[in-house]
Every structure is written in C-alpha cells, then in structure tokens.
Amino acid sequence: MNTYGWAARDFSGILSPFHFERRANGDKDITIKILFCGICHSDLHFAKNEAGMTSYPFVPGHEIVGEVTKVGHNVTKFKIGDKAGVGCMVGSCGSCENCKQDLEVYCPEMIWTLKTFGGYSENMVIDEHFAVLIPNSLPLHGAAPLLCAGITVYSPMMYYGLCKPGQHLGVVGLGGLGHVAVKFAKALGMKVTVISTSPSKKNEAVERLGVDSFLVSHDQEQLQVAMGTMDGIIDTVSGPHSVLPLINLLKTNGKLIAVGVPTEAPEIPYIPLIMGRKLIGGSAAGGMKETQEMVDFAAKHNIIADIEVIPMNYVNTAMERLAKGDVKYRFVIDVANTLNSSF
Numbered sequence: 001m002n003t004y005g006w007a008a009r010d011f012s013g014i015l016s017p018f019h020f021e022r023r024a025n026g027d028k029d030i031t032i033k034i035l036f037c038g039i040c041h042s043d044l045h046f047a048k049n050e051a052g053m054t055s056y057p058f059v060p061g062h063e064i065v066g067e068v069t070k071v072g073h074n075v076t077k078f079k080i081g082d083k084a085g086v087g088c089m090v091g092s093c094g095s096c097e098n099c100k101q102d103l104e105v106y107c108p109e110m111i112w113t114l115k116t117f118g119g120y121s122e123n124m125v126i127d128e129h130f131a132v133l134i135p136n137s138l139p140l141h142g143a144a145p146l147l148c149a150g151i152t153v154y155s156p157m158m159y160y161g162l163c164k165p166g167q168h169l170g171v172v173g174l175g176g177l178g179h180v181a182v183k184f185a186k187a188l189g190m191k192v193t194v195i196s197t198s199p200s201k202k203n204e205a206v207e208r209l210g211v212d213s214f215l216v217s218h219d220q221e222q223l224q225v226a227m228g229t230m231d232g233i234i235d236t237v238s239g240p241h242s243v244l245p246l247i248n249l250l251k252t253n254g255k256l257i258a259v260g261v262p263t264e265a266p267e268i269p270y271i272p273l274i275m276g277r278k279l280i281g282g283s284a285a286g287g288m289k290e291t292q293e294m295v296d297f298a299a300k301h302n303i304i305a306d307i308e309v310i311p312m313n314y315v316n317t318a319m320e321r322l323a324k325g326d327v328k329y330r331f332v333i334d335v336a337n338t339l340n341s342s343f
C-alpha cells in the first residue's frame with residue numbers, strides 16, 4: 001500500500017515528506033488510519049542517530065492512535081471503526097520465554113516501531129497483537145502519549161512495587177514521561193516529589209499536577225533536606241546527569257529505576273547502594289497485556305497527557321523545542337487533519 005509520511009534522511013534529524021510502501025493487510029493484521037501521534041524524546045534521539053542505530057530514511061512515531069479501517073480474516077480483537085493504539089513495538093517471536101509471559105518487549109527478536117516506518121504517517125498495518133483498544137472515554141489526542149510515555153512509567157511502577165498508597169515516589173525530569181508518572185502515582189495515592197533542573201516548572205507542577213514537593217536538582221540544600229525519604233525514584237532524564245544525588249534521596253531498600261536514556265551513561269557508585277541495600281533497575285516500555293491494562297487504568301482514572309497539538313509541518317520546530325525542554329509536556333501531531341495539507 002502506498003503511504004506517505006515525514007522522514008529524516010540523515011543525522012541532522014530534519015524531517016520532510018516521504019512516500020513509502022506498507023505491506024498489504026494480512027489475516028492477523030489490522031490497518032489503522034492514523035489520527036494522532038505523540039513526539040517522544042526517543043523519536044528525537046533516533047532522528048539524530050544519537051544511539052547509532054538509525055536507518056534512514058527514518059519515519060518516527062510510536063505513540064500512535066487511530067481508527068481501524070481494515071481487519072484480516074483471523075482478527076478477533078478489533079472491528080472496523082474501533083480506536084486502536086500502537087506503541088514502541090510492532091513484532092516479536094511469539095514463542096520465547098519472554099513472549100510467553102507477556103513480556104514481548106524483552107523478546108530477543110522484538111521489533112521496535114522505531115526500526116520500521118512509524119506513526120508520522122498516514123496509516124499503519126500491524127498484527128493485532130501489537131495494538132491495543134483505546135476506550136471510547138479517552139480523548140484520542142491526549143491518549144496518544146500513553147502508548148509510549150504511559151506504559152514506560154506504568155510498567156516499572158507495577159513491577160518494582162512502586163505503586164502503593166502512601167509510598168513516596170520521586171520522579172526525575174518533568175517531561176513527557178515524567179508528567180505521566182506523576183499522574184499515575186497520584187491516582188495510586190502516592191506522595192510524589194519531582195526532581196527537576198527547571199525551577200520554572202515548579203508552580204504548575206504543584207498547582208496543576210498536584211505534586212507534593214518539587215526539588216531543583218542543582219540546589220544542594222533542598223536535596224540534603226530530602227535525603228533518605230523516598231521509597232523509589234523513576235529517572236526519566238534524557239541528558240547526562242549524575243545518579244549519586246538520586247541514590248542519596250532513597251530510603252534503605254529504596255529503588256532507583258532508569259527509564260530515560262541519557263546521551264551519556266552515568267557512573268554507578270556502588271558504596272552508597274551497598275550501605276543502604278538500595279537497588280538500581282531499568283525498564284523498557286512494557287508488554288502488550290500490560291499496555292492494555294495501563295490504557296484501561298488511565299481511562300478509569302481520567303488520565304491523559306498534557307499536550308500541545310501541532311500540525312505536521314510544525315514537526316521540525318517541535319523537535320527543536322523538545323531538545324530544549326520547551327514543551328508542556330508532549331507534542332502531539334494532528335496527523336489526520338494536517339498531513340495532507342503538508343504536501
């Protein structure tokens with residue numbers, strides 16, 4: 001199927017219109033007319049080949065929501081007209097230990113959406129297993145970022161047991177992932193502290209997102225006062241940073257969970273971990289079963305991302321702004337209404 005979208009051609013990351021072929025809809029596939037697509041920082045890392053893994057032309061986009069326009073003979077989960085979401089992955093082997101435990105994202109043969117033509121495009125053809133149903137109550141533009149930002153913070157909160165009422169969660173970096181983590185944690189009845197490089201984000205974080213406390217990461221006095229108070233921390237930071245101050249914020253047995261992919265790997269100091277029986281872990285997005293659970297949880301608690309909706313031809317400016325942290329808190333492209341007019 002001939003499809004159009006926007007692609008980066010080289011490590012400048014600049015996107016421009018691009019035509020390509022999608023496979024025909026197979027028996028287990030659905031075709032989705034893409035309505036909205038979020039701009040995750042991973043799109044930016046990949047567009048600029050910051051991880052050295054990009055193949056050009058690169059069509060970004062893995063926070064995809066749209067309407068099902070075609071279903072294969074063996075499709076059971078979707079019917080035409082349903083709203084579907086696609087996130088970080090589009091395939092896996094289906095038979096390994098991870099796949100059997102609904103942990104497709106850890107399958108050695110898992111296919112990242114970022115390694116295919118993604119959601120800054122007209123449509124998508126995907127095995128129904130890798131799409132979730134978007135409940136009707138969720139506004140689609142605000143739901144799009146749940147498909148990556150949402151599951152990437154929800155999954156480690158559940159797996160590492162950082163989801164209990166009354167626990168104290170630190171969220172490092174108040175960006176796309178971070179602000180959704182705050183929303184999930186507040187819905188779960190947790191105490192939330194944001195640790196941020198941006199003092200200008202404080203008022204809104206407290207007043208609108210309801211965070212209980214806000215620490216500026218370069219303010220040693222603030223960090224000192226909060227030492228040893230957190231059960232867990234979700235680190236969403238996309239740039240170079242030190243993890244020692246974060247380890248110090250944890251209680252004994254506290255857990256620091258990395259989900260952000262900093263452009264330079266931080267040094268891990270062992271002694272403060274040993275002295276507090278603390279743990280550093282990581283987490284990549286989440287499996288498909290859990291992604292559906294997360295979307296349903298979001299619908300139940302009215303959680304959507306705070307977004308700035310943009311037309312397709314604003315995408316390069318949006319990427320520049322994202323690199324500077326100038327977005328509250330997620331750009332979402334209005335694909336259906338603006339892709340055509342951008343040609």
Ligand code: NAP
Pocket residue numbers: 039040041042043045148149152172173174175176177178195196197198201236237238239240241258259260261262283284285322325329
């Ligand atoms: P984002 O919207 O740009 O948010 C990242 C936030 O980190 C910024 O808003 C900023 O918050 C803080 N930050 C940025 N540079 C920093 C630096 N040099 N030092 C300290 N803080 C800095 O990005 P996002 O879309 O949430 O993604 C965050 C990271 O997660 C990216 O690296 C992305 O690739 C990664 N990611 C991982 C997965 C996964 O599966 N594990 C999935 C999706 C995304 P403050 O202004 O509050 O400091």
Ligand code: ZN
Pocket residue numbers: 040041042043062088148149
């Ligand atoms: Zn992402």
Ligand code: ZN
Pocket residue numbers: 092093094095096097098099100104107108109
């Ligand atoms: Zn597998």
